[in-house]
Each structure stands twice: as C-alpha cells, then as structure tokens.
Amino acid sequence: MLQHARHGPVEKSPARAHEPVLALSGVSKSFPGVRALSKVSLELYPGEVTALVGENGAGKSTLVKILTGIYQPDEGTIFLGGKEVSFSSAYDAHRAGITAIHQETVLFDELSVAENIFLGHAPRGRFGLIDRKRMVAEAAAVLKRIGADIDPQARLRDLGIASKHLVAIARAFSIEAGIVIMDEPTAALSQKEIEELFALIGRLKADGKAILFISHKFDEVFRIADRYAVFRDGESVGAGLISETDHDALVRLMVGRPVDQIFPKKKVEIGEPVLTVSGYCHPTEFEDISFELRRGEILGFYGLVGSGRSELMQALFGVTKPSKGAVKIDGKVAIIRSPEQAIRYGMVYVPEERGRQGAIAGLPIFQNITLPALKRTSRYGFLRLAEEFRLARQYAERLDLRAASLDRDVGTLSGGNQQKVVIAKWLATIPRVIILDEPTKGIDIGSKAAVHEFMSELVAQGLSIIMVSSEIPEILGMSDRIIVMREGRIAAEFAREEADAEKLVRTAAGIGGAA
C-alpha cells in the first residue's frame, strides 16, 4: 500500500473513555440462502469517526441498511443513547437521528437545495403551509455552518456530485442527526473535494456527531478515523483504535491472511501502433488529445474525477461525438460514430458503471455474453442458441465465471461475476483494443487480482489495453505508459520507469514542480 505525499499529519481525538452513542450487539441478518450478518457488534462514539472496513460482501451494506431502518435484523439489539431501540422503517431511523450519505446520494434532482435539506421537516408557517422564506434562510444558515458555498435556491440537478454530498450533509445537520453514516462518500469525488469533505468531517466531530465512515481506501481511513471496525464474511473480526493498528494489520483482519499487493504485470513485446489519436477535441469535455497505443501495451490514464478521461473514452467508442480530430486504427483513418462501428473496428469499452452500463438484467447470462457478437452466432439471420451457449461457455470458463447455470438471469450474479460477464461479452467480439474504465472499482481484493491477471494475459496475446483508473497503485503497477489528464487536456506522459505516485498526483492536480 502506498503512502501518498498529500497526506499531512492529522489530529485525532484522544481515546476518551466515554459511552458509545450507538451500540449494536449480536445483530444477525439472513436472506434466503445467505447469512449476510452473523452476530456482529459495532459501537459508535460521539465526536469520533469509526471506520468500517471489509471486503465486498463482508456485510457492510447490510449493516448500513439495518442502521437506517431499511432492513430489520433477525436477532440482536441496537442501543441508542443507552436505550434499546428498533427501527421498523427508514422513517423511524431518520427520526431517531441517524442519517446516511450514500455513494450515490439519494436526493431529489428537481427540487431546490433548501427543499432537499428540509424535505419532511420544513418550517411551517400559517395554516400549516411551508414557510419558504424561513426555509431558505435556515438552509442558508445550515450550509454556512458546514462551510458549503451553495445557493439554497439552486436546483439540485445543477450541482456537481460533491455539492450534492454537501447538501446531504446539510440535511443531516438540519435534522439534528447525532449519527452520520458515510458509505464510500469519496468514491465519486476529486482530491480537492475529498479535502473539503474531510474538513467538514472535522467540523462534524467537533459538533459531537458520531460518524460511521465506510471506505475501501486505507489512506483515507488512516487519515480520518479514530476507531476502526472490521467485518469479514458477515462477522465482526476486530475493532479498536486506529492509533493502535496499521495498514498491514487491518488488511490481515479483512482478508484473514496477509496480502502483499503485487501486480501481475508481465513483460510483453510492444509492437506497432494500433490506435493513433490526434488533435481530438470535444466541445465541452476535452481538447487537443493526441496519443498512440501500441500492440501489447497497457496505457494508463490517470487524472482527477472530471478531468475528461471517461468522456474521452466514450467519444473514442462512439457514444458521444467529438468536434475535431482524427482516429487511426492500424494507420488507417477510422470513422467511428456509434459503438457498433467501434466494435467493428475491434475496439471495445468496459464502462465504469457496470450496473447501469454493463449487464442487462432480465437476459440470461449467456445472452448477455453473446449480445455484441450475435453475428458470430447466427446463420441466415437466425440465432443458433446452441452456438451461443457454446461461445458463452467458452468465455465463462476462460474467466472462471461462477454461475449455477448460464441460462440464469445475469441479475442473480454477484458484482464481481457480473463484471466477468461484461468482460466476457467484449472478448466474444474478438477485440484488438480494450478500453477498461476503472476496471476494479468497488470490487474486492481477490477479484481485483483476477482482473489484473487477466489483463496481463490479454496483452500477452497481442491485444492492447487502455486503462482508466483513479487508483495510483493500480496505474503504477499495471501500465507500460501513463498519460495524466487535467481539465480535459493531456498534462503529461510518463514511461513506466519514470512514474511515481507523487509525480502523478502533482501533475493531475496541476501543482508545480512535477513534469
């Protein structure tokens, strides 16, 4: 695990011997066939941040849903301020002062910021009608308190994701929530926005709120948390003070075995250019992008969220239209106006948002896999189901896809396996260039290693890969070359040997002294 240069020392509150404001003990929750939580316990203290860590499937999301009243535990007790409570609905939990800020914020796009903050508890005026003036004024006050520079009358849809998080936090303040759950709050934020969020967390602590901070990112955990709790396979396997543990110890608790993060990058002969992009522009997202991708190469794209990396890839894949520029494949000009054409040129894109852009629930697994390759499986315009099955099985085996049967709905698979289906789907088109957008985002360590392994295998077979990633270890570990984007432009390019974490971060953030 890399220590990033940006992390300064952070003050942590001393371990005070006080009572937890929220305590769970022996809480279990089962779903048909799966025991999601098994007698877990967790304590949250006022004025402290408790980090909840665990691999995917460790039961973190289930726990959040129990705390916010969406699920009811099968057994166990929840004490809030020393009293036993039970939440039969999200409304109950909300009224008890527990609020959650999710990865994708659950707010209302069409309402104003003030309305979002006060939905359900708006100040009332005469005849019980909502007192708009007071609501806006109070919203402004709350926003000011958390240091957010947001117009309370703005429509939520016009705000960026970071501002939406702030609105959600303002909402937590407005209901006087004593407990704030943050589920991967930094996942969609840029570095600067993360800094602001952390500053805000500091203020929440000072205000005496108990914070449950769920994150995959260890550097954040060690920076912001006072305590930790580790879940593994639905059980609590450890908890304590952050100051008394370290990265390795936490990882060991999480996976139950020591893990050293080694990237399976193999040396591959780099060949002739396969994809050449020059002077590529988009009216709003990126400008003057030129680069080359060679046979057998893994080209990493690093940058902050919003630097235009995904937008560039979507344009290359024909989802959006560029305004200018040329794309050559094998030295020949390629005109790509739709994903269909891109696929015909042998270029495929594994999108970042798997759920929304990847798997098609309702279609069986094998049909998901063969969907972009139906020409290969049909004859005289008719699909041959047996051929589809054969093809799907071939790729499923290659990717070690674990499914009871390939004709089951793809929605029945776990996230990691769904990702495999999406990758298999692209391999079935026999591509030459694969664009992977955050290929390991939100998947557990074991699946990550499998994806990295597979990438190495693919380039060894002569494919070329563009990998967009925000994880520095991944970028450094897997790329032959790294392009850093900043504000829609290429800020710098590094060869594998010359790149290091500090250079990347400084270049991406536009801090002088690098490149």
Place this chain on the structure above:
Amino acid sequence: MTRFLKSREALLLAAILVLLALIALRFPGFVSPANLANVFNDTSILIILALGQMMVILTRCIDLSMAANLALCGMVVAMINAVIPEIPIPLLVALGIVIGTALGAVNGLLVWKLDIPPIVVTLGTLTIYRGIIFVISGGEWVNAHQMSPAFKALPRMVLLGLPLLSWIAVVMMGVMALFITRTPLGRAFYAAGGNPTAAIYTGIDVGRTRFAAFTLAGALAGLSGYLWVSRYAVAYVDIAGGFELDIIAACVIGGISIMGGIGSVTGTVLGALFFGIVKNALPVINISPFWQLAISGGAIILAVGFNAQAERRKGRLILRRAEA
C-alpha cells in the same frame, strides 16, 4: 419442464384452467371444444395486436395508438372496397399492412429522432389517426351492404375446422415466437428495454431498435384493421375505441414487464386468452356489462400487482447478491 412449471406462464395457464373450470360449473356448454374455438377466434385480433404491443413494451416503450391505427387502416380498406369492389382482397390486406406499417413508423420516428416519450407520442398520434378517419370518411359509416361478399368472407373461411382469422393468429404466434427468440433484432428488443444504457454500450442502436418495434407493431395493427372491419362488417370513426387498453391489459396480464426487457410470446398469448375468456364468459353466466368492465379492470390490477411483487422479489435478490 420443472422450470416451465415454476414460470409465470404456467401460473397463468393454471389460472385460465381454474377460470374455465369455474365457468363450467355454472355453464358446462362454455367449455365445449366448439365454443372454446369460438372464444379463440373471438380473441384472435386481440392476440395479434398484443403481440405487436409486446415488442414495443419489451423495448421499454408503449403504443397507445394501435387501436386508432387499426381503425384508420380498416376504414381505408373498407372505403376502397366499397368504391372499387373489383380490387382483389389480398391486395387490400397488403395495403392495410403497408398503411399500418407507415403509421407505426411515424410513431417510431418521433420516439427515435425527436426523443419524445412514447406515451406522449402515441397519445398524440392516437388522436391524429382518429381525426384522419373522420376527415377521410366525413364521419360516414361503411356498412355491411357496401362491402363486397369476398371482403367479408375471407376471415370466416374455414380451414381444417378453424376460421382463417384463427389461423392467422396461430401463424402470427409462431412467427413472433421465432422472431423474438431467434433473431438479433428480437434479442435487441430485450436488451434495449432491459437496460438501454448498457445496450448502447454493447453496440445496439436503442433508438433504431425502438423504431423497428413500433413499425412492426404498426404492421400488425394494419393487418388487424382489415380483419376487424371484415369480421364485424362495419367501419366508422370509433371502431375499436378503447381497445388500446385491452391490448396493453393483455400484455400486462401476460407478464410483459411494463419496465421493458421481460416477456414472452406464450405469456402474451395466454394474457390475451385470459382477457378474452373473461370477456366472453361473463355475459354467458349472466353478469351485467358494468360488472364485466369492473372484473376486467380487477384482473389487470391483480396481474400488475402480481408482477410488481415478483419483480420486487427479484430486486431484493439482486441486492442480496450484490452484498453477499
């Protein structure tokens, strides 16, 4: 086989059998083979239209204009037949299909190119198509005596014990089943409705796919236009008024998810039959027409509620798997 027994289709089939058994208790004649064949024949047009609607709903759209499309095509062919009875009937049928296809394509184009929500597009075209019928007919009826005998005889022609109308429905069922499960376009319907964003990323042109669904649904409406006016031997502005809701109801009862991406030909046909049986049986067992409407409506809400329940359960399953 076990999978079929657990499927929605099997459940619906069981519901139909129970329904028939209940009716038979009070009126045994209803379940005689001859009467059942009559009920099927009576439901044939609904089946054909529901198959068209099914394609549209699979792509996460809806076509409210199918009945208006039918009425317009029916009026055109009836008027031509009344004026020039010499034109051969197959040519008229083909003309009906061509017009229906064009009207369906208009819906599809508006949805595709202008990106207007399908419910709004087809609500608009529904009114427009009805308006056109009024304009071309001047509000006049085309009555049975104005139609040529051949025009009226075709759907009634008996082949192997069943009228041609029933056979057309049977053939359409087979063609659609093949089309929807065994062609790339059929598969694209499921993908475009199941997850439109993912479909785009997979290289499927969702807009064009929806256009195709609307156009094909229009073709079936055009075919039904001729079948309707010849079977009932009358054409006027309001024929099949309100029938668009029956079509959608048949799909919904048949388990076609209104959210797109889920559904089958078997389900659609069973849904249409269920609806047809209810409609045919209620007068037989002497239930007032007002109750008929209420019972039909009740069946729809029951089916939708059941669907929602099934889908919710599935949603939870995904959640659970994602966490596990």
